[in-house]
Amino acid sequence: MKRKISSIIAAALVGSMVFGSTVFAADSSTTTNTESTSIVESEEVKSGATMYAVPAGKNEGTATVAGTRVTVNYGEVTVPGSIETAVAAPAQEEATKVLDDYVNSQSGGGTVILKIKLRLYKAGQSINSGFGVIKQSIGVGNKYDGRTAIVYQIHQDGTITATEVVVVNGKVNIALTDLGTFAIVIK
Secondary structure, three states, rough: HHHHHHHHHHHHHHHHHHHHHHHHHOOOOOOHOOOOOOEEEEEHHHOOOOOEEOOOOOOOOEEEEEEEEEEOOOOOEOOOOEEEEEOOOOOOOOHHHHHHHHHHHOOOOOOOEEEEEEEOOOOOOOOEEEEEEEEEEEOOOOHHHHOOOEEEEEEOOOOOEEEEEEEOOOOOEEEEEEEEEEEEEEE
């Protein structure tokens, strides 16, 4: 009798796991850039604080970070099977603190729209440069169309750059050859 009850419970658990995995699984990728099935093992992924930019066809993926839609285009990425993660820049990280201080001294009253940390991974290994070009599109809203956005980036070596772009169709578009922590400011 105990054996029969155990078998029924085990079958129910397996069935619920299969159903739950199917219902909550992301669509599988059809892009050539994301052939890897490895799981990214960054601290952000382990803590559940990150959103993947999961490929959705045509070498693109999306994530939502702090309520902002971020789209990644892998079309010029030269590392097959890599995938990007995007997470709100952790306030306690030194890179975020340094970037905050710099942006506050430079922004001149601009509006900080988003602080974001971008990373590229392949087989659980972080790739910060040497991956070709990754294109980002950050949704800031149509009310900013035609205005100047400044994308501040703190690089792995600690240097900070500022790139000015015009907001088009509610988006800040930028091409990157290395990743790091970013602050998007609208002037």
